[in-house]
Amino acid sequence: MKLLYQTHSPYARKALVFAHEAGVAHDIEVIHQETSPTLRNEEVFAMNPLGKVPVLIRPGLPAIFDSDVICAYLDTLHDGRKLIPQSGEERWHALRVQAVAQGMCDAGILVRWETVRRPESLRYPPLRDGYVEKLTTSYDWLERHLDVEAPLHVGHIAVATALGWLEFRALPDFRARRPRLTAWFDQFDQRPSMRETPLSGDTHDAKPPKAGL
Ligand SMILES: N[C@@H](CCC(=O)N[C@@H](CS)C(=O)NCC(=O)O)C(=O)O
Secondary structure: OEEEEOOOOHHHHHHHHHHHHHOOHHHOEEEEOOOEOOEOOHHHHOOOOOOOOOEEEOOOOOOEOOHHHHHHHHOOOOOOOOOOOOOHHHHHHHHHHHHHHHHHHHHHHHHHHHHHHOOHHHOOHHHHHHHHHHHHHHHHHHHHHOOOOOOOOHHHHHHHHHHHHHHHOOOOOOOOOOHHHHHHHHHHOOOHHHHOOOOOOOOOOOOOOOOOO
16 A cells, blocks of 8 residues: 655555554555645646545555544454444543644644735734634643543544644644643653654645735
């Protein structure tokens, strides 16, 4: 299998960390792709109509996206303990935590559009502030609700890769006043799956047209 990946994407890293934790990473060739809604990547669009990574390319079978679906698929490929709990409240909790993590990445990307990615004259500070608030309320929610003692599940992987990326991009700090979440993250970040998938690189967006042209 091939994974269309990006070394600075929290979603792509989530899928790859999941593959490591599920013990299936050795079956995956990682292929770096740059993506941006302002700069079309034909190889990614050929596999995913949304033009986003990660995408899992399977020999002789349709490609799979997005990161949630890739994780669900990878969990079917091994005989060990499932990382997406199969039933009961454990399942809904893990998926709910994953949803919060996905939302934090989405909010972080939107904050970056409203701070560094969009040309300055097109930025809208109230939108930035609204997404910053979603980040801080999600950090507080995780401080209260993350099941730090539970066996590893997809929600843990999603939160760790989200927080790692938010910190990598210097987005609003999650550490202050959240000792439980911080201690859990620092420990999780030492796992081999996280050490083997470091974040690096910059986002490649289209250059804005020069004023007056
Ligand atoms: N919900 C998707 C989000 C994927 C996503 O937004 N990927 C970013 C990289 S961090 C991307 O490829 N963006 C390109 C674009 O928005 O056109 C997932 O979980 O995989």
